[in-house]
Amino acid sequence: xxxxxxFLGTGAAAAASGLVGVAAGAGATNASxxxxxETFVAKRELSFHGEHQMGIEADLQAVTNxxxxxxxxxxxxxxxxxxxxxxxxxxxRLTRGEPVLADPAPELAIGAAxxxxxxxxxxxxxxxxxxQAMQPEGFHELPAFKVDKLQEQFSGGDVLIHVAADxxxxxxxxxxxxxxxxxxxxSVRYVQSGFAHTPGMVPAGITHRNLMGQVDGTANPKFGxxxxxxxxxxxxxxxxxxxxxxxxxxxxxxxxDTWDQLGTPSKEEVIGRKLSNGAPLTGDNESDxxxxxxxxxxxxxxxxxxAHIRRAAPAKDGERIFRRPFSYDAGxxxxxxxxxxxxxxxxxxxxxxxxxxxxxxxxxxxxxxxxTVPIGSAEFAVAGGVESxxxxxxxxxx
Amino acid sequence: MRKFSILVAAVLVLAxxxxxxxxxxxxxWVKSSxxxxxxxxxxxxxxxxxxxxxxxVLTGGKTDAAGVTEVHxxxxxNGQMKMQEIDGGLTIPAGQSIELEPGGNHLMLMxxxxxxxxxxxxxxxxxxxGAADLLVDGIVAKxxxxxxxxxxxxxxxxxx
Numbered sequence: 001x002x003x004x005x006x007f008l009g010t011g012a013a014a015a016a017s018g019l020v021g022v023a024a025g026a027g028a029t030n031a032s033x034x035x036x037x038e039t040f041v042a043k044r045e046l047s048f049h050g051e052h053q054m055g056i057e058a059d060l061q062a063v064t065n066x067x068x069x070x071x072x073x074x075x076x077x078x079x080x081x082x083x084x085x086x087x088x089x090x091x092x093r094l095t096r097g098e099p100v101l102a103d104p105a106p107e108l109a110i111g112a113a114x115x116x117x118x119x120x121x122x123x124x125x126x127x128x129x130x131x132q133a134m135q136p137e138g139f140h141e142l143p144a145f146k147v148d149k150l151q152e153q154f155s156g157g158d159v160l161i162h163v164a165a166d167x168x169x170x171x172x173x174x175x176x177x178x179x180x181x182x183x184x185x186x187s188v189r190y191v192q193s194g195f196a197h198t199p200g201m202v203p204a205g206i207t208h209r210n211l212m213g214q215v216d217g218t219a220n221p222k223f224g225x226x227x228x229x230x231x232x233x234x235x236x237x238x239x240x241x242x243x244x245x246x247x248x249x250x251x252x253x254x255x256x257d258t259w260d261q262l263g264t265p266s267k268e269e270v271i272g273r274k275l276s277n278g279a280p281l282t283g284d285n286e287s288d289x290x291x292x293x294x295x296x297x298x299x300x301x302x303x304x305x306x307a308h309i310r311r312a313a314p315a316k317d318g319e320r321i322f323r324r325p326f327s328y329d330a331g332x333x334x335x336x337x338x339x340x341x342x343x344x345x346x347x348x349x350x351x352x353x354x355x356x357x358x359x360x361x362x363x364x365x366x367x368x369x370x371x372t373v374p375i376g377s378a379e380f381a382v383a384g385g386v387e388s389x390x391x392x393x394x395x396x397x398x
Numbered sequence: 399m400r401k402f403s404i405l406v407a408a409v410l411v412l413a414x415x416x417x418x419x420x421x422x423x424x425x426x427w428v429k430s431s432x433x434x435x436x437x438x439x440x441x442x443x444x445x446x447x448x449x450x451x452x453x454x455v456l457t458g459g460k461t462d463a464a465g466v467t468e469v470h471x472x473x474x475x476n477g478q479m480k481m482q483e484i485d486g487g488l489t490i491p492a493g494q495s496i497e498l499e500p501g502g503n504h505l506m507l508m509x510x511x512x513x514x515x516x517x518x519x520x521x522x523x524x525x526x527x528g529a530a531d532l533l534v535d536g537i538v539a540k541x542x543x544x545x546x547x548x549x550x551x552x553x554x555x556x557x558x
Contacts, residue, residue: 079515079517081517082515082516082517082518083516083517085517085538086516086517086538086540086541089538101425101427101538101540102427102429102443102540102542104500104542180541180542181516181540181541183541184430184515184516184517184541185516
């Protein structure tokens with residue numbers, strides 16, 4: 001068999017791989033540059049140690065698993081600490097693209113691929129272990145919302161390990177290692193798998209497009225800013241949660257059969273943004289601030305009263321969240337209806353002051369509710385970050 | 399875990415400022431399973447590297463975690479994989495590494511003195527001919543599947 005590379009020769013193959021512009025005539029250089037381009041995903045690492053756990057203040061990876069676990073009867077604080085020490089060591093190795101200790105298939109550790117994992121704890125864990133006094137402020141099970149059609153199989157959980165990577169094999173192998181080390185302490189409640197764009201598909205920092213076609217996550221606080229810190233990272237309360245955050249995790253099903261019956265203008269009015277580039281209906285660019293007061297000559301507001309971005313806009317200072325939504329695709333029915341939606345996440349300091357008031361407004365009125373249905377829901381308090389030699393949530397279980 | 403890391407760091411610092419250790423142990427772990435309860439057995443795995451220019455022989459070890467410590471191999475005996483003590487110990491050739499791994503050579507711990515649970519840590523002193531004893535702290539117990547045949551004692555093997 002003649003491969004394209006063998007047939008074209010090294011220089012031509014490098015050009016064919018998209019490396020146009022690399023100096024010609026140095027065949028060896030081109031070959032190694034081509035190699036680098038092909039394996040750049042494998043080499044990219046995210047940093048594990050720091051003030052915060054990893055995988056939150058970071059660009060979306062290509063694939064993800066939300067692994068929810070329920071602790072076994074008899075699991076106590078001491079065993080949770082042993083559990084977390086195993087998981088901490090595993091994550092640290094996986095982020096470097098290395099096999100976990102005792103990996104039965106170390107040959108599958110083929111690269112870092114921006115692997116990330118963080119650990120959070122559901123309200124049920126605090127009650128099971130009698131740790132209510134350590135529960136962060138503004139953290140509890142969500143109230144019921146009218147729009148909710150929640151299913152047990154997608155909801156709740158004592159412990160969440162949220163993993164993500166730019167490669168599906170790296171994700172699957174890392175997931176297996178983390179689950180294996182969880183089994184002495186817990187059983188799997190659910191694993192919800194999702195995805196975003198492949199690396200190189202959109203420039204870094206560009207907002208992800210969801211399966212309804214919308215640019216999703218526009219009004220997010222920017223990474224590395226004081227604004228991000230003030231929306232997301234907790235800096236008070238019990239030691240273990242300082243540097244941590246509160247996660248609201250919702251599985252939101254999209255009704256694409258009916259959504260696709262709408263024309264572009266209707267779809268844009270439902271959201272209040274243009275489908276083409278995510279700009280508000282009152283602006284030209286995604287980054288433009290929506291003008292909620294602007295009216296058409298006929299007196300109607302340009303961004304309608306029922307529009308999602310109007311209803312989701314903060315009613316007061318601080319009423320904001322950081323969203324990092326992945327998409328899911330759970331198959332297609334025999335009649336051709338797709339089972340797709342979002343593994344939607346909101347990160348915040350205090351659910352009572354951030355997600356809940358926003359969601360209450362959306363629950364009362366948001367035309368988008370006609371096509372988006374929350375079918376899973378969970379809350380997790382994500383422990384602060386660790387330095388070398390520390391164990392995740394050590395202060396909670398010591 | 400904090401203690402573990404400090405100890406490992408201390409070993410690394412010593413290794414860095416003096417000559418290389420004669421034998422380096424990396425990624426050691428001990429198996430946690432239903433067999434690793436008090437009175438039961440388990441095994442230590444990982445990599446041992448001989449940094450010297452002469453062969454070194456792993457002859458056994460000592461640990462507070464177990465009453466008996468032996469160097470074992472898996473061998474084909476009468477068409478079946480069986481575990482047995484290695485006569486004369488396990489040679490680590492000059493400048494090379496050996497792997498202790500499930501289904502292969504391992505340091506067997508028998509008559510465990512306490513339940514060994516996932517995430518527990520033990521200390522083991524490895525004994526050699528041709529090198530000084532090597533104490534390794536913070537060997538973590540990892541849940542692992544399979545390889546239960548390794549835990550058949552010599553007596554049980556003789557019964558088989």
